[in-house]
Amino acid sequence: MRSVTVRRYGRGARWLHALVYTGVLTELVTGAWFVLIGYEAGFVVGLTDVHEYAGFALTAVVLGGIVVGIRGARTFLAESVRFRRSDLRWFRHWPAGLRTGRFAYHDGHFDPGQRLANLVMVVLLAILLASGVGAMYLPGPFGIAVFQAHRFAAYAITPVLLGHIVIAAGILPGYRGVWRSMHLGGRLPEEVAERIWPGWLAGYRAAGTDRSGGYAIGAGSAEPGTGRAPTPGLRTWRGLWRARSGSARKS
Ligand code: HEM
Numbered sequence: 001m002r003s004v005t006v007r008r009y010g011r012g013a014r015w016l017h018a019l020v021y022t023g024v025l026t027e028l029v030t031g032a033w034f035v036l037i038g039y040e041a042g043f044v045v046g047l048t049d050v051h052e053y054a055g056f057a058l059t060a061v062v063l064g065g066i067v068v069g070i071r072g073a074r075t076f077l078a079e080s081v082r083f084r085r086s087d088l089r090w091f092r093h094w095p096a097g098l099r100t101g102r103f104a105y106h107d108g109h110f111d112p113g114q115r116l117a118n119l120v121m122v123v124l125l126a127i128l129l130a131s132g133v134g135a136m137y138l139p140g141p142f143g144i145a146v147f148q149a150h151r152f153a154a155y156a157i158t159p160v161l162l163g164h165i166v167i168a169a170g171i172l173p174g175y176r177g178v179w180r181s182m183h184l185g186g187r188l189p190e191e192v193a194e195r196i197w198p199g200w201l202a203g204y205r206a207a208g209t210d211r212s213g214g215y216a217i218g219a220g221s222a223e224p225g226t227g228r229a230p231t232p233g234l235r236t237w238r239g240l241w242r243a244r245s246g247s248a249r250k251s
């Protein structure tokens with residue numbers, strides 16, 4: 001029997017994420033070539049062009065994504081800057097959890113480690129995009145200073161991105177199964193969400209609604225074989241709000 005699945009991200013977020021990582025990985029690989037092998041050979045095979053065009057495309061995707069998905073961008077930031085004292089407990093148990101899957105409780109959409117990584121990635125990516133474009137157009141010493149920032153931001157973001165990929169690909173036992181939340185429909189088994197985002201899952205169940213996609217858990221969108229009956233009227237936030245205010249009026 002197939003397990004019950006929950007959905008963490010809608011189609012827009014998944015497409016944006018895929019476009020961003022295609023661009024970032026292109027920049028990382030070509031940038032690593034410049035540092036490790038040198039510019040001359042890279043220039044001959046056109047890698048400097050690839051780096052610059054992909055850089056502009058990435059900048060456009062990020063800015064476009066923020067404009068089109070401004071509400072999602074705000075929620076993403078708000079969910080990433082939260083901090084509670086209990087997060088320290090979560091961090092203490094994290095190294096063991098990577099192996100065992102037993103993490104301390106947290107109530108966020110992101111676990112505290114993701115929140116920290118999100119903030120570091122946002123700041124460094126902003127520096128990389130701005131300094132990359134700046135290095136191309138700013139004259140003399142400004143251009144050089146900005147290029148230094150570009151290089152150091154690239155060095156700093158590399159281990160964070162590698163860490164994110166290892167964790168999000170579900171290579172470590174504690175995070176097994178996570179990769180599905182950003183790929184192939186964005187649904188992942190409920191037990192994976194229970195293990196990693198217990199507070200988020202409780203809110204998702206209580207709402208009876210898929211926050212990211214507007215589908216109710218167990219409604220028409222549920223995986224076949226879950227044994228859950230459709231929940232009419234709870235397919236969207238508006239439906240949920242109506243149902244709630246209706247029941248509040250009745251009581
Ligand atoms: C994730 C984003 C990016 C990463 C990781 C990255 C990484 C790098 C690295 C490691 C280098 C070599 C630095 C050195 O020689 O020490 C480099 C060079 C360069 N980067 Fe980026 N970069 C990114 C985005 C951008 C963007 C958005 C632009 C501008 C559109 C850009 C423009 C450049 C330029 C002009 C160079 C010099 C080589 C060339 O002429 O192509 N980069 N980048």
Ligand code: HEM
Nearest residue numbers: 008021024025114117118161165168169178179180181182
């Ligand atoms: C290399 C550029 C990448 C960047 C800048 C990036 C950025 C992000 C950010 C900011 C998030 C939000 C939450 C979090 O921190 O987990 C995220 C989520 C996620 N990423 Fe990436 N990512 C990249 C590459 C990848 C790759 C290659 C994978 C492939 C496995 C991946 C898989 C995921 C998954 C599964 C999530 C969802 C985790 C959740 O449910 O909260 N990412 N990514």
